[in-house]
Amino acid sequence: MTGTASKGGEVSRPGFAYAIGSYVLWGFLPIYFIALAPTGPFEIVGWRVVLSLVFCALLLTVTRAWRPFTALLRDRRIVLTMGLAGVLIYVNWQTYVYAAVSGQVVEAALGYFINPIVTVFLGVLVLRERLNTTQWVAVGISIVAVIVLAVGYGQPPWIALLLAFSFGTYGLIKKRVGPKVDAVSGLTLETAWLTPLAIVILAVVGSTSGLSLGTVGPWHTVLLLCAGAVTAVPLLMFAAASRRLPLIYMGFIQYFAPFIQFLVGVFVLQEPMPPERWIGFGLVWVALVVLTFDLLRGARAARRQVVQLT
DSSP, rough: OOOOGGGGGOOOHHHHHHHHHHHHHHHTTEEEEEEEETTHHHHHHHHHHHHHHHHHHHHHHHHTOOOHHHHHHTTTHHHEEEEEHHHHHHHHHHHHHHHHHTHHHHHHHHHHHHHHHHHHHHHHTOOOOOOHHHHHHHHHHHHHHHHHHHHHHHHOHHHHHHHHHHHHHHHHHHHHHHHSSHHHHHHHHHHHHHHHHHHHHHHHHHTTTOOOTSSSOOOHHHHHHHHHHHHHHHHHHHHHHHHOHHHHHHHHHHHHHHHHOOOOOIISSOOOOOOOHHHHHHHHHHHHHHHHHHHHHHHHHHHHHHHHHH
């Protein structure tokens, strides 16, 4: 059972709810990280890794899923692949948290806006996929957008590019393991690989500037201890949505998160938006419209082919 539609061909309402919920939570993550001040980005990510592992272990216990998880540990290829995925997601988390706490939420949003285009580009470089003319137009427009932003900044938008390429490559790796690894088991393996590194980072922070956990106030302590749940819950909702919704719907809904992040950065945090930044974002949005048009056209063609075959 794929769960992509309900009776009468209607799209799953729970699937929509899970998808929107996951991306809305991801969209408001910058506010959560900013609320953790004065905790620095390295301590935040360190606790995020360790507490995500604890949260996942609890979930495996509650759902009685330890047996299938331990079966995965016997597959060396999967274990090593998830280790590489863990490195990429660590780079993504660290970059994103740094952007949030350093007042660069708008650039972080740009990274997730261009992520779908980067994923297409990586498909050409890594998987040797062929792009049609419309997809090349979208990639070309996005490259022009990055050049415009680089000229405006005086340097390339490194945060946006690092976020887009780390998450795009992470997605490719996850695609290789496919349905063999569910969301909870995958995150458990990734954070298990990263936990030794996280412990070293927390030890370094503790011996230099000092750890903030338990020293600022009860509310701050509660927020920081929720880092594991804040990481895992939207991921699990996303996994639930992916099992219930067709890919094309997930493709549209994925723009919720960067759009919310953009609004937070511009209107809540009041980050500067000079003309060249508006032009760069405008070009990225045009590229996404072109890519969405190609996605819709491909979906319609696939439906017509199915109808003809039946």
